[in-house]
Amino acid sequence: MRVIPRLDIKGPNLVKGVHLEGLRVLGKPERFARHYYEAGADELLYMDVVASLYGRNSLLDIVEQTAREIFIPLTVGGGLRSLDDIRTVLRAGADKVALNTAAVRSPELVREAARKFGSSTIVVSIEVIRRPDGSYEAYTDNGRERTGIDAFEWALRAAELGAGELLVTSIDREGTGRGFDVALTRRISEAVSIPVIACGGAGLLQHIHEAVAEGKAQAVCVASILHYGVVRSVGAQDSFDEGINTVHLLRRQGFEKIEDTTLPAIKRYLLDRGTPCRPVATGGGHG
């Protein structure tokens, strides 16, 4: 079981929102990446949340810088449209790419990319909103556009097309701290042979355990549950990022449901409950 810090990136900054909206700037992503690497992250995920609206250069700079410093797998997603885009991001130092919008519009891209770069390099990202009737619909463009496509059927299709993993994000839960959508995760994971990464909603340690034990996820993405603690601890001692007002973060406005934690605490919690994962080496973890 893997724990993957997810870093949403806008321009040069790490941001975080709720339901993928209302973004707040938290700091420089490279700093957080290094911190999480040293604290025992199993992988990292960079998601460029506005890649289609802004230039891509700052993302590539961030990826290059990160690849020089961290030696765990790095997945990069957001606005990748073509085989050329994928190649560019891999050249910059990403190990895998996450495809959503482009994959929905052109499913053959998944097949071609898997053939060209290897299945294990291609993660299909599925952003999901639960409909009132209990079914699930896939969204694109970082949760902004409806597709009319059933998320479950799309998951099966993506696996058939050659995706190496599925990243399943519940937009309903994202940023809320109310827990993962365990039913969604389980339904997809039990239907496909490839690993499923649950994303969206981690607010307590218990949620992470539920995603694995009940949701049958092979990995979880976490963001708010880690980021705010880093901002508070690191930001307090060395003006983490000049020009960014962290007061609202320190006051925890709107984030009462999210409990600050750390990667070592997550790993300990999982191991104590018999969930196999890579423990954090003692002595590390304080970059």
Added chain:
Amino acid sequence: MASPLVAIVDFGMGNLHSVRQACAHAGLDGRITASPSDLARADAIILPGVGAYADAMATLRRTGMADALRGAAESGKPLVGICLGLQLLMSESLEFGRHEGLGLIAGDVVYLEPGAGAAAVKVPQVGWNQIHRTGSWEGTLLDGLPDGGFMYFVHSLHVRPRDPSVVLSTTRYGAVEFCSSLRQHNVFGCQFHPERSGPEGLHMYATLATTLMAAHA
């Protein structure tokens, strides 16, 4: 003294940059190359790889790299196969048919068994798993690593060397216990990715650097 030169064999697939970054971190001069003649100049050779077995072998043969790799193995310089690179060292693979490999290590490459029921596991295996010592690690790239240490794996197939004495470590996944690293003379291979395995993986690159420095001195 100049940094030892490590040829990173490029056959058109996979993220070779992480291998080069890990070399740089260890003070090694990693050069990505598709040219067989570069292997003769290198102090060590890394054969990485992600992708399809048959395509990889076809490319290695067409470019003359397959012969150059066999020559390098005979020359006695360190040859390191990583992931698909390890599998390519073997006699043959059963990935989508039956395909001849480089034949440097006797044995074959077979699919991981997902198993059934509650004990079923996902294939590919993607993530961290433990390597358990089966022979001495002294003088190998695993020297100094803890028995049971965690390494990062991404694979659907695993190697089965015919000679069990070449196996350095095994790893359990689902119901299968497979060979996760091996060594035969100067040829080393691992199914996991040291360059993606954090500080312990980097330790292997540092060990390679130490070995090459000692050979230079």
